[in-house]
Amino acid sequence: MNAELRYEAVPDSELDRIRCNNFDDFGNAVVSRTSGGGEPLRCCLTVAGAGEQIALVAHRPTESGGPYAEVGPVFVHVVDCSGPAEGFPIDFRDRQAVLRPYDAAGQMLDGVVAEPGTSETELKRLFEDPAVDTVQVRNVVAGCWNFTVRRQG
Numbered sequence: 001m002n003a004e005l006r007y008e009a010v011p012d013s014e015l016d017r018i019r020c021n022n023f024d025d026f027g028n029a030v031v032s033r034t035s036g037g038g039e040p041l042r043c044c045l046t047v048a049g050a051g052e053q054i055a056l057v058a059h060r061p062t063e064s065g066g067p068y069a070e071v072g073p074v075f076v077h078v079v080d081c082s083g084p085a086e087g088f089p090i091d092f093r094d095r096q097a098v099l100r101p102y103d104a105a106g107q108m109l110d111g112v113v114a115e116p117g118t119s120e121t122e123l124k125r126l127f128e129d130p131a132v133d134t135v136q137v138r139n140v141v142a143g144c145w146n147f148t149v150r151r152q153g
């Protein structure tokens, strides 16, 4: 089985709400800062270039709730951006990452640490297990969520 995968950023509806209200869904004010370059952006799944206007906001990547539904900090563009491109986000290809799988009930399954350049291959391997419903790609040290992966369709 070689499932086509979908790579999900922070949903447009949530980004619209945050940018309109100037607060995230957890009551934190949106504080614009100028990027020094290198922050992973969860609105368009790119890495910020120096000089871009970004903000750190709180996001809960698991819509269904439950004990594993953590809220964590994510960088986003302060103003509307183009959103993510199709396919695996190129800017995240050469980063080390934690790949954390969940089943359809939101329970965490066995994850892996993917070395730089191996996330895409490791994701395909994880999705060979039919019990895996979604996989969250996270930073290794801080554990922050980068994006969610699921099967197409």
Ligand SMILES: [Zn+2]
Pocket (backbone or CB within 6 Å): 041, 042, 043, 044, 045, 076, 077, 081, 082, 083
């Ligand atoms: Zn963006």
